[in-house]
Amino acid sequence: MGRVTDTAAPERTTTRDRILTAALAAYGTDGYSATSLDALAEQLGIRKQTILYWFPSKQELFEAVIDDAAASLIEAFDMAASTGLTGMAQVEEIIRRVLRLAVRRPELLGLVREVSRPGSLSAARLVDRVAPTFARAADFLSREMDAGRFRRSDPSMLLLSLYSTVVGVAGELEVQRAIGLEPTLRVAVMRRRELVRFLRVALVEPI
Amino acid sequence: MGRVTDTAAPERTTTRDRILTAALAAYGTDGYSATSLDALAEQLGIRKQTILYWFPSKQELFEAVIDDAAASLIEAFDMAASTGLTGMAQVEEIIRRVLRLAVRRPELLGLVREVSRPGSLSAARLVDRVAPTFARAADFLSREMDAGRFRRSDPSMLLLSLYSTVVGVAGELEVQRAIGLEPTLRVAVMRRRELVRFLRVALVEPI
DNA sequence: CGATCCGTCTACCAAGTGGTAGAGAGATGG
DNA sequence: CCATCTCTCTACCACTTGGTAGACGGATCG
Numbered sequence: 479m480g481r482v483t484d485t486a487a488p489e490r491t492t493t494r495d496r497i498l499t500a501a502l503a504a505y506g507t508d509g510y511s512a513t514s515l516d517a518l519a520e521q522l523g524i525r526k527q528t529i530l531y532w533f534p535s536k537q538e539l540f541e542a543v544i545d546d547a548a549a550s551l552i553e554a555f556d557m558a559a560s561t562g563l564t565g566m567a568q569v570e571e572i573i574r575r576v577l578r579l580a581v582r583r584p585e586l587l588g589l590v591r592e593v594s595r596p597g598s599l600s601a602a603r604l605v606d607r608v609a610p611t612f613a614r615a616a617d618f619l620s621r622e623m624d625a626g627r628f629r630r631s632d633p634s635m636l637l638l639s640l641y642s643t644v645v646g647v648a649g650e651l652e653v654q655r656a657i658g659l660e661p662t663l664r665v666a667v668m669r670r671r672e673l674v675r676f677l678r679v680a681l682v683e684p685i
Numbered sequence: 686m687g688r689v690t691d692t693a694a695p696e697r698t699t700t701r702d703r704i705l706t707a708a709l710a711a712y713g714t715d716g717y718s719a720t721s722l723d724a725l726a727e728q729l730g731i732r733k734q735t736i737l738y739w740f741p742s743k744q745e746l747f748e749a750v751i752d753d754a755a756a757s758l759i760e761a762f763d764m765a766a767s768t769g770l771t772g773m774a775q776v777e778e779i780i781r782r783v784l785r786l787a788v789r790r791p792e793l794l795g796l797v798r799e800v801s802r803p804g805s806l807s808a809a810r811l812v813d814r815v816a817p818t819f820a821r822a823a824d825f826l827s828r829e830m831d832a833g834r835f836r837r838s839d840p841s842m843l844l845l846s847l848y849s850t851v852v853g854v855a856g857e858l859e860v861q862r863a864i865g866l867e868p869t870l871r872v873a874v875m876r877r878r879e880l881v882r883f884l885r886v887a888l889v890e891p892i
Numbered sequence: 893c894g895a896t897c898c899g900t901c902t903a904c905c906a907a908g909t910g911g912t913a914g915a916g917a918g919a920t921g922g
Numbered sequence: 923c924c925a926t927c928t929c930t931c932t933a934c935c936a937c938t939t940g941g942t943a944g945a946c947g948g949a950t951c952g
Contacts, residue, residue, distance in 0.1 A: 493899080507803050511719040514939065526940085528900055536940065584803065591798060594859060596714050596791065631879075638857055639879060646853025650845055653801050672838075672846060676887045700929080721909065733910085735930055743910065 494532045496522055502543045506585030509592055510540055544600055547589045548607035554579050555611055559618070565627040566682060568618070570674050573644060577670050580648035587648050612637065628681050640677070647673050701739045703729055709750045713792030716799055717747055751807055754796045755814035761786050762818055766825070772834035773889060775825070777881050780851055784877050787855035794855050819844065835888050847884070854880050 500522050504513040515536055519526040533539035558575040561568070580587050593604045619633040647669060654665070707729050711720040722743055726733040740746035765782040768775070787794050800811045826840040854876060861872070 509716055509718065509802070511716060515941090516939075525901060527902085527942095530941070531899070534941095588802075594856075595716070595795075596859060635875070635879065638861075638876075639854070639883065642853035642857035643850055644853075645856070646849035646851075647846070649801075649852070650849035652803060653849075654845075668842075669845075672842065676846065679886050680883045722911090723908075732931060734912095734932085737911065738929070741911095 493524070493528065497529055497532055497539070498542060498546050501539055502546055502589060503585045505540065505543055505592060506547070506588035515539075541600060541603060543589070544593060544604050545607065547586055548604055550583070550586060551579075551590075552608065552611050555615075559614070564625070565622060566674075566678050568622075569640075569677060569681070573670060573674060573677070576644050577648060577651075577666065577673075580651060581666055584652060587645065588652075590645075591649075636681075643673070643677070700731070700735065704736055704739055704746070705749060705753050708746055709753055709796060710792045712747065712750055712799060713754070713795035722746075748807060748810060750796070751800060751811050752814065754793055755811055757790070757793060758786075758797075759815065759818050762822075766821070771832070772829060773881075773885050775829075776847075776884060776888070780877060780881060780884075783851050784855060784858075784873065784880075787858060788873060791859060794852065795859075797852075798856075843888075850880070850884070 497518070500518055501513070504518055504521075515526045515529055519529055529539065533542060554575055555572065558572040559568070561571055563571055590604070592598075593600050595601075616633040616637050619628065619636055622628045623630045623633070651666065651669070704725070707725055708720070711725055711728075722733045722736055726736055736746065740749060761782055762779065765779040766775070768778055770778055797811070799805075800807050802808075823840040823844050826835065826843055829835045830837045830840070858873065858876070
């Protein structure tokens, strides 16, 4: 039935990991139902039954993928949040990381989009995983407001705004790609600058 | 083979229209590949073959749906843009309309998301349809900058920012829904206020 | 060496997929 | 009243889907 949990043992990429990685990419870009187990297997050079050996069903593979993606997102976020920076410098650092993640691993944000579909049974799973990180971010904003570095407002609300803005910009890079305009590094950097200026004005400048 | 174009004749809801409407809703919320012709037909109380009579293939139905959605989006936008307002008042009006559309017909933005997937063959189609409206909006921004009502910057870039921000907020309402928190009217209004303040500061206030 | 376990495979299967062929019912019009 | 056209249907079909059953080979271990 396959190992249920991988106890972070120092092994090279196992079959299970390869499946997870490929599934994350496929589900994140093409979507869950557009990705068949057969296609996934062929892409990996294995048989579908090997996938079903490690993950009892397609749905359970999806859930494992969600956990995997959540871990990546949380790791990236924590990395950016553990610098000890404050105020806009911290926000800027996080934006830098998130956008870099959006460019390097677009499938991650794609998966978030896929999961946040209305009626998605797995939305709750991702939300659960990410909730603590979300709470910590809200705390940070709250502290910064107390310190007078950010204009006062409701932290959760503000966080939702930040989330939607940053994800919006990240998604916009995908739109550019959809238009056929491959987003160059230069364009991405320009967009980030603009976004940061945008946020600085909204977050810290007095009305 | 079914009529190719509907010459805007004043008829009550035809079978073709009913199919289009249901398909837009299904593709926009569940996605293209997650929606089978059989499921669509059953939901409409007809047979799959009736759908295939009006639309020769699933792909062509999708394209018709895209055109339909584009028309709705353009109509809503033009309505908001034909008020003769200027500056932030105009922007605010458009945001009001877009967010209302996002709440009332979430499937529309869902379809946009679905189409803007990387590798989507239909992305170009939607972009084509929307391009003129996009150009007109950029012109508007340009004129407002000339008139000194908006801070000067690259109109297309700014438009992309506005697009991503507004769509981000709209998508965020979906995230709220995914979390289980049904977005009340009050919350939606608050979010819009915040967004407008956000944009006002970024668009018109001097740095 | 023999028994057991692990990982991948071949061989199937029932259900669902998009799509074809064509019958039949009703309206329309010469 | 017959011919034609429009629309929806039944009957199929080839292929793909997720999933089951179990064989096979290699490693591990008593």
